Amino acid sequence: MNLTYLILITVFTIGNSSCHSQNIKNMQEQNNPLMCNPESGICEIPTNKTNLADSSFVKSNKKPVRIIYYTDPICSSCWGIEPQLRKLKLEYGNTIEIEYRMGGLLPNWSYNSGGISKPSDVAHHWDEVSVYYDMPIDGDVWLEDPLPSSYPPSIAFKAAQMQDNKKAILFLREIREMVFLKKKNITKWEHLEFAGKKVGLDIIKFKADYEGKAKELFEDDLRLGKELGVGGFPTMFFTDTTGNKETVYGSKPYSTFENALVKLFPIATKTNYDKTWSSVFSKYHSLTAREFSELTGTPRNKSEKYLDDLTVNGKLEKLTTKNGALWALNPNYALGMHSLPRGLTNTDGTVSIVKVKPRDAFGQSQTFIV
Numbered sequence: 577m578n579l580t581y582l583i584l585i586t587v588f589t590i591g592n593s594s595c596h597s598q599n600i601k602n603m604q605e606q607n608n609p610l611m612c613n614p615e616s617g618i619c620e621i622p623t624n625k626t627n628l629a630d631s632s633f634v635k636s637n638k639k640p641v642r643i644i645y646y647t648d649p650i651c652s653s654c655w656g657i658e659p660q661l662r663k664l665k666l667e668y669g670n671t672i673e674i675e676y677r678m679g680g681l682l683p684n685w686s687y688n689s690g691g692i693s694k695p696s697d698v699a700h701h702w703d704e705v706s707v708y709y710d711m712p713i714d715g716d717v718w719l720e721d722p723l724p725s726s727y728p729p730s731i732a733f734k735a736a737q738m739q740d741n742k743k744a745i746l747f748l749r750e751i752r753e754m755v756f757l758k759k760k761n762i763t764k765w766e767h768l769e770f771a772g773k774k775v776g777l778d779i780i781k782f783k784a785d786y787e788g789k790a791k792e793l794f795e796d797d798l799r800l801g802k803e804l805g806v807g808g809f810p811t812m813f814f815t816d817t818t819g820n821k822e823t824v825y826g827s828k829p830y831s832t833f834e835n836a837l838v839k840l841f842p843i844a845t846k847t848n849y850d851k852t853w854s855s856v857f858s859k860y861h862s863l864t865a866r867e868f869s870e871l872t873g874t875p876r877n878k879s880e881k882y883l884d885d886l887t888v889n890g891k892l893e894k895l896t897t898k899n900g901a902l903w904a905l906n907p908n909y910a911l912g913m914h915s916l917p918r919g920l921t922n923t924d925g926t927v928s929i930v931k932v933k934p935r936d937a938f939g940q941s942q943t944f945i946v
Contacts, residue, residue, distance in 0.1 A: 656709030695722030712900025
């Protein structure tokens with residue numbers, strides 16, 4: 577850990593221990609929600625924790641364990657736990673139901689805290705946490721096309737959720753890839769619309785909900801978050817059918833999430849899923865090298881070469897950024913194996929193919945249309 581990084585941690589976070597140890601006054605004076613503390617794994621927000629929510633409201637009522645996941649589209653720590661979360665879904669999908677809630681990380685820039693007063697102050701920090709989490713993040717978005725708030729993409733997620741929860745989760749992944757890897761300002765409708773089309777949303781309804789009811793649902797999330805005492809992201813509340821609760825706060829190793837689950841439901845059975853590269857990519861549209869390593873058991877120091885070899889062989893496509901890469905199935909190869917990337921299937925189940933300028937798997941161009 578170099579001197580520059582240590583200085584950043586000292587100046588821009590609440591210290592190198594968990595932010596739980598700080599009082600509200602210190603949080604307001606020193607902490608900035610965009611300066612996530614890599615060591616505690618938290619993007620903290622200054623808020624009073626009320627803990628007023630009735631335990632009967634948060635208890636699981638469908639599967640043995642319910643997870644209320646408070647997150648934000650631009651939370652770098654939340655991006656950092658994507659490998660663990662994806663593995664948890666594969667191994668315990670039959671046991672858990674995950675409910676995504678938006679927490680409102682960045683309302684606007686009308687404050688000056690933690691030494692941060694403008695978007696460009698965040699750029700270098702994102703580059704640093706990219707290395708820490710071993711997940712590609714390009715901080716240059718804050719220099720080239722900075723976001724004024726995280727509220728618009730959060731509201732867009734709620735609009736997507738109104739149509740289809742599974743598509744909403746795919747939509748969230750799309751806009752995260754846009755902001756973290758492609759340097760897109762995801763507060764702009766053109767990017768939200770593109771992501772919505774890619775995952776198969778009804779765009780007319782999506783836009784209407786985005787401009788209407790979704791705003792109320794987002795406010796509901798903020799209200800519940802305050803009642804539950806959410807003070808940062810990621811926050812996951814694991815609850816069982818009787819209302820018992822375990823909380824995982826911040827970016828933690830996979831075992832921490834698994835232990836919280838097993839503590840509430842000791843007889844949980846782990847699914848022995850297919851760990852071949854083709855199977856994993858058929859379940860998840862795109863993977864980073866760390867995600868591939870986590871999901872397949874491939875040693876991290878070999879995962880990137882393995883993925884690059886598949887790319888050379890025409891099976892994958894690679895999106896390279898200054899701080900890492902992302903791999904996705906080559907659309908042509910996917911068509912041949914009858915396992916199309918997401919966003920290429922029409923609502924009636926058919927696949928539209930047009931003879932236009934070829935596009936790659938990352939939406940830079942596209943052979944297929946939705």
